[in-house]
Amino acid sequence: MADVSKPTAEMTREERIAAAKARAEAKRAQAAGQIEEKTTEEVSTEEAAERFRKQKELHKTRQSRKEREAALLQRAVGVGPRAGVEKLPQAAPAKAEPLPINRREFLTYAWGGAMALTLLQGGVATLWFAYPRFKAGEFGGxxxxxxxxxxxxxxxxxxxxxxxxxxxxxxxxxxxxxxxxxxxxxxxxxxxxxxxxxxxxxxxxxxxxxxxxxxxxxxxxxxxxxxxxxxxxxxxxxxxxxxxxxxxxxxxxxxxxxxxxxxxxxxxxxxxx
Ligand code: FES
Known part of the structure; x- marks a missing residue:
């Protein structure tokens, strides 16, 4: 089969025209292919950029959801600030003053007080029984x-x-x-x-x-x-x-x-x- 893309001396005028059209067509096809390849590369780049953007948004969405969950948890246990409530300035913790007596002294005093109370009750009971319960002039007196x-x-x-x-x-x-x-x-x-x-x-x-x-x-x-x-x-x-x-x-x-x-x-x- 004769290559019509290259003119020869034996080709007629019509054949040369057809060959010229074929070459032109081939060039257009080649140019179209380059354009198409170029478009495919651009499309691939855009898709990658789009996927990166979507992943970034998804990451942001997950991050904000975690932050909301953490805030809700803090609010539930009462350690976090409530929405819409202004955080008041915290008062400085009161300085603990030393007790006038220590624990050992307190226990000693408490034990002594309990013993004194017990002795007092015993004394009152003894006096109660020793005191005459019958008046003069009534039976038993x-x-x-x-x-x-x-x-x-x-x-x-x-x-x-x-x-x-x-x-x-x-x-x-x-x-x-x-x-x-x-x-x-x-x-x-x-x-x-x-x-x-x-x-x-x-x-x-x-x-x-x-x-x-x-x-x-x-x-x-x-x-x-x-x-x-x-x-x-x-x-x-x-x-x-x-x-x-x-x-x-x-x-x-x-x-x-x-x-x-x-x-x-x-x-x-x-x-x-
Ligand atoms: S004789 Fe006095 S009660 Fe029996």
């Missing part, structure tokens, strides 16, 4: 008497003090009104001149000695103290000394808070019913 019934006569009944004030040849005594059998209130009988219990029939002499059962011991007594007008103690009843002698002008104090238990019944005094 002291009754002051200035008279005594005649010897051998009917005993005087003291209702508030719950005792019989009995004067016998041995002396005077305050006999507790409760029977020593099962606790009934015995009575004085003028007919028999003795105490008799209505519950089970126990009987006692004027001085409180048991003479008939079922009680098995004498009547209980309260402590009697004899004082003169100046308050000097002249006599007092005890376990062994159960009757005090009557003295002129004396004051008799019966302490219903102090009881002397009756002795076991004397078989020699017992009488048959």
């Amino acid at each position: 002291v009754f002051t008497l200035t008279s005594v019934p005649p010897v051998g006569e009917k005993p005087t009944e003291n209702l508030k003090g719950k005792f019989w004030w009995s004067n016998t040849p041995d002396g005077v005594a305050a006999l507790y009104k409760v029977c020593t059998h099962l606790g009934c209130l015995y009575e004085w009988k003028d007919q028999t001149h003795r105490f008799e219990c209505p519950c089970h029939g126990s009987k006692f002499r004027q001085d409180g000695r048991n003479i008939q059962g079922p009680a098995t011991r004498d009547l209980d007594q309260f402590v009697v103290t004899v004082e003169d007008q100046s308050g000097n103690v002249l006599d007092q009843t005890t376990e062994e000394h159960r009757y005090v002698l009557v003295q002129d002008g004396a004051v008799y104090k019966v302490d219903t808070g102090k009881k002397i238990l009756g002795r076991p019944s004397d078989p020699n005094l017992r009488v048959e019913a």
Whole structure:
């Protein structure tokens, strides 16, 4: 096949024209190809620039999102500034002043205070129990008497003090009104001149000695103290000394808070019913 791009001497005029057109076409095609290659390079450069720009924006977006998340976290835990709230100037931290006493001294004082309080409570409790809880003139307290019934006569009944004030040849005594059998209130009988219990029939002499059962011991007594007008103690009843002698002008104090238990019944005094 003949190369039409180069004219030869044998070519006709038409063939030369066609060859010229072919060469021109080839040049245009070549020029178009260069342009196209150039455009492709430019397009590649622009695409790379575009990708770089997009990556940069994406990086900025991620960076700002992280900053927002950090700000939200600080706000949630209360360490970060709130949006729209002006941060006030922080006051300078107060300078800690030294305590007037150290920890060891404080503990020593606290321990001493606790001990003192405990001792104080114990003292108050002791005084509370030692202080007389019954007033004078009420059962459990002291009754002051200035008279005594005649010897051998009917005993005087003291209702508030719950005792019989009995004067016998041995002396005077305050006999507790409760029977020593099962606790009934015995009575004085003028007919028999003795105490008799209505519950089970126990009987006692004027001085409180048991003479008939079922009680098995004498009547209980309260402590009697004899004082003169100046308050000097002249006599007092005890376990062994159960009757005090009557003295002129004396004051008799019966302490219903102090009881002397009756002795076991004397078989020699017992009488048959
Ligand atoms: S209570 Fe007095 S005799 Fe029984």
